[in-house]
Amino acid sequence: xxxxxxxxxxxxxxxxxxxxxxxxxxxxxxxxxxxxxxxxxxxxxxxxxxxxxxxxxxxxxxxxxxxxxxxxxxxxxxxxxxxxxxxxxxxxxxxxxxxxxxxxxxxxxxxxxxxxxxxxxxxxxxxxxxxxxxxxxxxxxxxxxxxxxxxxxxxxxx
Amino acid sequence: xxxxxxxxxxxxxxxxxxxxxxxxxxxxxxxxxxxxxxxxxxxxxxxxxxxxxxxxxxxxxxxxxxxxxxxxxxxxxxxxxxxxxxxxxxxxxxxxxxxxxxxxxxxxxxxxxxxxxxxxxxxxxxxxxxxxxxxxxxxxxxxxxxxxxxxxxxxxxx
Numbered sequence: 081x082x083x084x085x086x087x088x089x090x091x092x093x094x095x096x097x098x099x100x101x102x103x104x105x106x107x108x109x110x111x112x113x114x115x116x117x118x119x120x121x122x123x124x125x126x127x128x129x130x131x132x133x134x135x136x137x138x139x140x141x142x143x144x145x146x147x148x149x150x151x152x153x154x155x156x157x158x159x160x161x162x163x164x165x166x167x168x169x170x171x172x173x174x175x176x177x178x179x180x181x182x183x184x185x186x187x188x189x190x191x192x193x194x195x196x197x198x199x200x201x202x203x204x205x206x207x208x209x210x211x212x213x214x215x216x217x218x219x220x221x222x223x224x225x226x227x228x229x230x231x232x233x234x235x236x237x238x
Numbered sequence: 239x240x241x242x243x244x245x246x247x248x249x250x251x252x253x254x255x256x257x258x259x260x261x262x263x264x265x266x267x268x269x270x271x272x273x274x275x276x277x278x279x280x281x282x283x284x285x286x287x288x289x290x291x292x293x294x295x296x297x298x299x300x301x302x303x304x305x306x307x308x309x310x311x312x313x314x315x316x317x318x319x320x321x322x323x324x325x326x327x328x329x330x331x332x333x334x335x336x337x338x339x340x341x342x343x344x345x346x347x348x349x350x351x352x353x354x355x356x357x358x359x360x361x362x363x364x365x366x367x368x369x370x371x372x373x374x375x376x377x378x379x380x381x382x383x384x385x386x387x388x389x390x391x392x393x394x395x396x
Binding site: 081129145151159 | 316
């Protein structure tokens with residue numbers, strides 16, 4: 081169990097790609113409510129089962145367990161809300177802090193979100209030039225929300 | 239992932255206790271629907287997270303993972319439907335087959351269920367003398383049902 085403190089931003093350019101390491105995720109939700117989330121994820125070589133409690137500001141309790149890849153693929157297929165979420169995650173360091181940028185594909189094509197994980201809610205950090213509007217408090221940008229409302233169905237994209 | 243084939247019976251005496259090994263379980267449900275169950279369990283020394291798919295006859299797909307005991311206790315407290323289920327499980331061998339008998343305590347006090355796990359749905363086995371009516375097909379006797387409808391609230395007990 082760990083406390084996850086995360087801030088999210090829309091992305092305005094592709095500057096994050098240069099020198100970033102890159103991974104492809106496929107993930108789905110067995111449960112995707114506002115107060116609890118049960119997520120299954122594969123990264124091509126490993127599977128993960130994650131339980132998240134309710135969000136409080138930028139904080140959320142998270143329990144994550146590695147599970148066998150065939151189990152994860154089976155759970156995605158049989159137990160998760162469709163369509164699944166597919167994205168490419170770029171990981172990079174900016175001014176001493178690790179950023180993750182998710183480029184969504186499939187039904188969420190066009191959406192790109194940058195996340196930074198913090199030790200404390202009020203921690204200061206510098207914004208990279210390719211970072212736009214903050215969306216931490218906007219539940220539409222939760223991956224669990226996207227599982228039920230894919231980006232290609234949104235009327236107002238910004 | 240494994241396929242669980244299980245038959246359940248009410249219990250009519252206490253003959254199963256003799257020579258059985260005994261464990262105390264505390265368990266709860268993050269989700270307890272007819273088509274999916276997410277269970278957290280502790281046995282005093284270990285924690286488990288279990289996902290079950292829909293039941294088909296006596297069969298059900300089950301994914302079970304050991305998790306750290308403090309995580310399991312935390313999940314029981316913070317994420318599971320209350321009241322939790324508490325029971326003592328007796329495990330014994332009868333005529334070459336393993337039986338598990340659950341004596342429920344707390345809000346399910348008075349309920350006692352025997353279970354046998356099979357390799358195949360049509361597998362033959364002999365019934366111990368302390369076994370009564372079969373309840374495999376009765377969803378009231380699912381632990382996930384008891385989480386929402388404890389035995390002490392049932393109008394008709396049999």
